[in-house]
Structure formats: C-alpha cells, structure tokens
Amino acid sequence: MSSAPLTLYELAGADPELRFSPHCWKTRMALAHKGLESQRIAWRFSDKARIAFSRQGAVPVLVDGDQSISDSWRIALHLEQRYPERPSLFGSRDAIALAGFVNRWADSMLLPAVARIILLDVYEQLADEDREYFRSSREAHFGTSLEQLVAPQAKHLEQLRQVLAPLRQTLKGQPFLAGEAPAYADYSVFGMFMWARCTSGEELLAPNDILHAWRERLLDAFGGLARAATLASPLETGARHVQ
Amino acid sequence: MSSAPLTLYELAGADPELRFSPHCWKTRMALAHKGLESQRIAWRFSDKARIAFSRQGAVPVLVDGDQSISDSWRIALHLEQRYPERPSLFGSRDAIALAGFVNRWADSMLLPAVARIILLDVYEQLADEDREYFRSSREAHFGTSLEQLVAPQAKHLEQLRQVLAPLRQTLKGQPFLAGEAPAYADYSVFGMFMWARCTSGEELLAPNDILHAWRERLLDAFGGLARAATLASPLETGARHVQ
Incomplete structure (x- = not known):
C-alpha cells in the first residue's frame, strides 16, 4: 500500500520546526499508530485564512484526499473508520x-x-x-x-x-x-x-x-x-x- | 441456570434497610447487570469482626461459593471472569x-x-x-x-x-x-x-x-x-x- 495523501496543519512557534500544540500531538501519535505518513505544514494563530477551507479556525486540520477534518478527536475517529485494516486506535x-x-x-x-x-x-x-x-x-x-x-x-x-x-x-x-x-x-x-x-x-x-x-x-x-x-x-x- | 450462591455484605445506616455506600452500589448494579441474585447482609463499621474472613475491614465483600472478594473493582473483575456467559460488564x-x-x-x-x-x-x-x-x-x-x-x-x-x-x-x-x-x-x-x-x-x-x-x-x-x-x-x- 502506498502512502496516503495526508496533509496535517500543525501549530508552530517562531521556530517553524517547534510544533508544540497538545492537540496536534494527539494527532501526530494517532497517525504514527496507524503507520500513516503525512505532509506536515507549519501554521500560526494569525494564519486563520490558510485553514478557512476547514470552516473553522483551529488546528490540527487533517486533509485526507478530498476531505478535511478538524478537531483532534474527530480526526482520530476518522482515521479509525477510514483505515480499519491498520492497527486500531481504540481496540474495540x-x-x-x-x-x-x-x-x-x-x-x-x-x-x-x-x-x-x-x-x-x-x-x-x-x-x-x-x-x-x-x-x-x-x-x-x-x-x-x-x-x-x-x-x-x-x-x-x-x-x-x-x-x-x-x-x-x-x-x-x-x-x-x-x-x-x-x-x-x-x-x-x-x-x-x-x-x-x-x-x-x-x-x-x-x-x-x-x-x-x-x-x-x-x-x-x-x-x-x-x-x-x-x-x-x-x-x-x-x-x-x-x- | 439456578441462582448463584452469592452473599453481599453492604454498609447500612441506623435503619438496616438504608444501604448507602457508593462502593456497595457499584456492586449492586454490577450484580443486576449480570442478572445475579444475592443475599444482602447489613453491615456496620463497628462490625469489623464479622468480615474478618475477608482479611480486611471494608465492604462490599462478596462471598461466591468458597471465595470471598473485597473491593468493588476486584468484585467487578471477579464477576466478569466467573460469569462470562452473562452480559459483560465492560464489553471487551x-x-x-x-x-x-x-x-x-x-x-x-x-x-x-x-x-x-x-x-x-x-x-x-x-x-x-x-x-x-x-x-x-x-x-x-x-x-x-x-x-x-x-x-x-x-x-x-x-x-x-x-x-x-x-x-x-x-x-x-x-x-x-x-x-x-x-x-x-x-x-x-x-x-x-x-x-x-x-x-x-x-x-x-x-x-x-x-x-x-x-x-x-x-x-x-x-x-x-x-x-x-x-x-x-x-x-x-x-x-x-x-x-
């Protein structure tokens, strides 16, 4: 199976490599658990326009094909449903x-x-x-x-x-x-x-x-x-x- | 299946019918969930000697055949393991x-x-x-x-x-x-x-x-x-x- 076309918008600090959001970390770990790669994009609070496509103003935002999902909990449920053949995030x-x-x-x-x-x-x-x-x-x-x-x-x-x-x-x-x-x-x-x-x-x-x-x-x-x-x-x- | 030979020691007030312990209520509901009947015995804090067989001094104490189990969480795990054919207390x-x-x-x-x-x-x-x-x-x-x-x-x-x-x-x-x-x-x-x-x-x-x-x-x-x-x-x- 090839890598899924996933993009993850993550909160970043002044240093764009500093990704510290607790909710984005939930999603990072969930993606790793599922063995899914993603393109990670640094986002800042002042970049609301850049995630306007998600119809809200907070990260993480995951773009999975033609779907965009916000809210780390909803992202976890999406990953579980979309990739059932990969290790379960919940077990049952x-x-x-x-x-x-x-x-x-x-x-x-x-x-x-x-x-x-x-x-x-x-x-x-x-x-x-x-x-x-x-x-x-x-x-x-x-x-x-x-x-x-x-x-x-x-x-x-x-x-x-x-x-x-x-x-x-x-x-x-x-x-x-x-x-x-x-x-x-x-x-x-x-x-x-x-x-x-x-x-x-x-x-x-x-x-x-x-x-x-x-x-x-x-x-x-x-x-x-x-x-x-x-x-x-x-x-x-x-x-x-x-x- | 006949009723299991279960006895439950429950904390009671001055009124022996007043059974108010939060931990005993956990066990009451767990027994009902499993569809198990029990003989319920009123117990008071001053009755430590009466549950000495359980090698500790608090209720609930469940007597199930020749076993006695104390601590509501341990009782729940016992019921789940002992009566697997009855509705699960956890699901998985x-x-x-x-x-x-x-x-x-x-x-x-x-x-x-x-x-x-x-x-x-x-x-x-x-x-x-x-x-x-x-x-x-x-x-x-x-x-x-x-x-x-x-x-x-x-x-x-x-x-x-x-x-x-x-x-x-x-x-x-x-x-x-x-x-x-x-x-x-x-x-x-x-x-x-x-x-x-x-x-x-x-x-x-x-x-x-x-x-x-x-x-x-x-x-x-x-x-x-x-x-x-x-x-x-x-x-x-x-x-x-x-x-």
Missing part, C-alpha cells in the same frame, strides 16, 4: 466511548492544570505576529495576566499532582492507560506532556513517579518520534522565571 | 483498562467533591455505634469538623459542577458513559449519586443538566432497582443544615 467499539471520556478529562482537567505552569513559556516561543492574540485570548480566559497566572508555581505543581491521581493509580496495574499497549487514550493525555516538553524547561513529573516511566515509554514509541521533537532553546526557557 | 478487554481509569477518577475526584456536600448527612444516618469512628476518621482525613467541611455549600456545588465537566461533555454524544448501553463505567460513577440520594436531601444536579437525564436512566435500569432504594427520612435530612 466499547473502548471508543471510554477513550472519549479520557480525552475530555485530559482537555478539561489536565490541560488547564498544565497551562497554569507553562503558559508564559508557550507565549515566549510564539512568532511575533501571534503574541498579542495569544496573550489577550488566554488572559481573558483565565482572568489574569500570563505572568500572574504562572507565578504561584509550587501550588500549581501540587494541583497538577492531584489532577493526575486517577492516571497514576491506573498505571500501577498496567503499563499504558489503554492496557498492555498504547492507544489513543494514552496519546490524548501524552499530548499535554509534549506541550510542556516542547515549550518549557519545567519538569512536571518526578523521576520516581510512575507517570515518568509511562511518559518515557511513549517518548520511545514509533522509533522515538516524540523524543526527537524540536524543543524550545534552553536559553529562552531559562529566562522565563517571574521575578 | 480493551474497555476494562479504560473503565479502571473511570473508576479511579470517580473515587479520587468525584467522591471527595460529593463528600464535601453530604458527609454530615451521612453521619446523621449512621447507627450510634458507628458515629464516633466515622466522625473521627473523616475529620482526620479532611482536616476539619464535619460541620465546617460542609458549610460552604455553594462553593462545593460549584466545585462538583467543575469536576463533572468531562462526564457532561461525554454524555452530549452518547446516552451512557460506556456508550449506547450502561456498563460498569456508568455504575462506578452512579454509585456516588446513590450515596447522595440515599443519605441527603441535597440535589446535586439541576433538572436541565444532561447528567440528570443520565442518572434518571440508571435509576430506571433493571426494573427500577436503584429508584426503589430506601432513602433517609425527609425529616432527618431536612434538619441537617448548618446554622
């Missing part, structure tokens, strides 16, 4: 419903907890033309400046630790959230950690945390795809601390 | 791993959020001999008196609303957490609502909340098993408000 129909819950838990609980630690780092990696949009939209959402948001760092690391409790307990009994092998439920959570890894020098997990070992296994998956991701330069992340 | 092996995450999310996130609203009501339903143990153990856990714990009620209802966000989002696309039909993932969450229903006059969900309709469907399941549960008398729950 029963597992899709529960993977949907995990994905929403990651978006509604884990994403804000990570945002409170790294959002100023994310800002500092953005292209100049994206910065005002990002700052104003995120400050309106959180009701405070990015600098104030991330300032009580120890408190936020403790809150993140609490949010991760059910994941930590689950991984005591199995190597991956989806069971013996990784699947989409793992990627929907792992995307949040890639967001932090690509933009921030902050270490979210202690080396002896069972989640640290789980994250290492996913960094190694698919020939080390995620481990090879371009990271923000240490100089920039090292300069970010609020005084 | 892939779904077991994710249902385990949902169960742990319910225990680590939802249970404390509900406790902060109803724990004084629970206390008031207990038999006299259970009250001191319950108060001292729960007050040590939460670091405050039961009266102080439940006092900022509006804040706790808002926190519960936030905790339930991923469940609410998931149920926008499907009637049950497990998909088209209820399964153990639903019961592990529903148990928390039965805990509140049986002990407290507080309404945790607005009538127009999508979760309200989901809870109604589960109250109606298995011939209205949960809807028929004995509730605390309105007089007692009405008297509980902190002045």
Whole structure:
C-alpha cells in the first residue's frame, strides 16, 4: 500500500520546526499508530485564512484526499473508520466511548492544570505576529495576566499532582492507560506532556513517579518520534522565571 | 441456570434497610447487570469482626461459593471472569483498562467533591455505634469538623459542577458513559449519586443538566432497582443544615 495523501496543519512557534500544540500531538501519535505518513505544514494563530477551507479556525486540520477534518478527536475517529485494516486506535467499539471520556478529562482537567505552569513559556516561543492574540485570548480566559497566572508555581505543581491521581493509580496495574499497549487514550493525555516538553524547561513529573516511566515509554514509541521533537532553546526557557 | 450462591455484605445506616455506600452500589448494579441474585447482609463499621474472613475491614465483600472478594473493582473483575456467559460488564478487554481509569477518577475526584456536600448527612444516618469512628476518621482525613467541611455549600456545588465537566461533555454524544448501553463505567460513577440520594436531601444536579437525564436512566435500569432504594427520612435530612 502506498502512502496516503495526508496533509496535517500543525501549530508552530517562531521556530517553524517547534510544533508544540497538545492537540496536534494527539494527532501526530494517532497517525504514527496507524503507520500513516503525512505532509506536515507549519501554521500560526494569525494564519486563520490558510485553514478557512476547514470552516473553522483551529488546528490540527487533517486533509485526507478530498476531505478535511478538524478537531483532534474527530480526526482520530476518522482515521479509525477510514483505515480499519491498520492497527486500531481504540481496540474495540466499547473502548471508543471510554477513550472519549479520557480525552475530555485530559482537555478539561489536565490541560488547564498544565497551562497554569507553562503558559508564559508557550507565549515566549510564539512568532511575533501571534503574541498579542495569544496573550489577550488566554488572559481573558483565565482572568489574569500570563505572568500572574504562572507565578504561584509550587501550588500549581501540587494541583497538577492531584489532577493526575486517577492516571497514576491506573498505571500501577498496567503499563499504558489503554492496557498492555498504547492507544489513543494514552496519546490524548501524552499530548499535554509534549506541550510542556516542547515549550518549557519545567519538569512536571518526578523521576520516581510512575507517570515518568509511562511518559518515557511513549517518548520511545514509533522509533522515538516524540523524543526527537524540536524543543524550545534552553536559553529562552531559562529566562522565563517571574521575578 | 439456578441462582448463584452469592452473599453481599453492604454498609447500612441506623435503619438496616438504608444501604448507602457508593462502593456497595457499584456492586449492586454490577450484580443486576449480570442478572445475579444475592443475599444482602447489613453491615456496620463497628462490625469489623464479622468480615474478618475477608482479611480486611471494608465492604462490599462478596462471598461466591468458597471465595470471598473485597473491593468493588476486584468484585467487578471477579464477576466478569466467573460469569462470562452473562452480559459483560465492560464489553471487551480493551474497555476494562479504560473503565479502571473511570473508576479511579470517580473515587479520587468525584467522591471527595460529593463528600464535601453530604458527609454530615451521612453521619446523621449512621447507627450510634458507628458515629464516633466515622466522625473521627473523616475529620482526620479532611482536616476539619464535619460541620465546617460542609458549610460552604455553594462553593462545593460549584466545585462538583467543575469536576463533572468531562462526564457532561461525554454524555452530549452518547446516552451512557460506556456508550449506547450502561456498563460498569456508568455504575462506578452512579454509585456516588446513590450515596447522595440515599443519605441527603441535597440535589446535586439541576433538572436541565444532561447528567440528570443520565442518572434518571440508571435509576430506571433493571426494573427500577436503584429508584426503589430506601432513602433517609425527609425529616432527618431536612434538619441537617448548618446554622
């Protein structure tokens, strides 16, 4: 079978190779799981017109032949339906419903907890033309400046630790959230950690945390795809601390 | 097939018919899902000696022939393995791993959020001999008196609303957490609502909340098993408000 004609629009920083969106990482891992190649196109918040064909304004957007699909969850369902002969992202129909819950838990609980630690780092990696949009939209959402948001760092690391409790307990009994092998439920959570890894020098997990070992296994998956991701330069992340 | 020789030890209040434990409700619903009858025995916190055969001190304890199983999650796995010819509690092996995450999310996130609203009501339903143990153990856990714990009620209802966000989002696309039909993932969450229903006059969900309709469907399941549960008398729950 030849490579599918897939194109993936991914959020990029000032460095076009810096691809840090948690939702785009979910899709990257899902494509790798299915063994699908894609042409990856760097996109920025200020490029809304460039994805107007998708009739919305956010990435990831996947173009698959004459179809365009937005929203990482809908992309996962599309890949599962369109490429049933390739490794399943869910394992069974029963597992899709529960993977949907995990994905929403990651978006509604884990994403804000990570945002409170790294959002100023994310800002500092953005292209100049994206910065005002990002700052104003995120400050309106959180009701405070990015600098104030991330300032009580120890408190936020403790809150993140609490949010991760059910994941930590689950991984005591199995190597991956989806069971013996990784699947989409793992990627929907792992995307949040890639967001932090690509933009921030902050270490979210202690080396002896069972989640640290789980994250290492996913960094190694698919020939080390995620481990090879371009990271923000240490100089920039090292300069970010609020005084 | 004749009824299996099952015995279930359940936590009871001063009224032995008041069976309110969230974990015991998970097991009640799991047995009903499997179409299994059981002899239900009222147990109290002060009855540790009576379940000493299970080598631990908490209910539910299920006695199945010559086996005794404690911990609602382990009981669910036991029922699935022991009665494979009856309706599956999970649907597939892939779904077991994710249902385990949902169960742990319910225990680590939802249970404390509900406790902060109803724990004084629970206390008031207990038999006299259970009250001191319950108060001292729960007050040590939460670091405050039961009266102080439940006092900022509006804040706790808002926190519960936030905790339930991923469940609410998931149920926008499907009637049950497990998909088209209820399964153990639903019961592990529903148990928390039965805990509140049986002990407290507080309404945790607005009538127009999508979760309200989901809870109604589960109250109606298995011939209205949960809807028929004995509730605390309105007089007692009405008297509980902190002045």
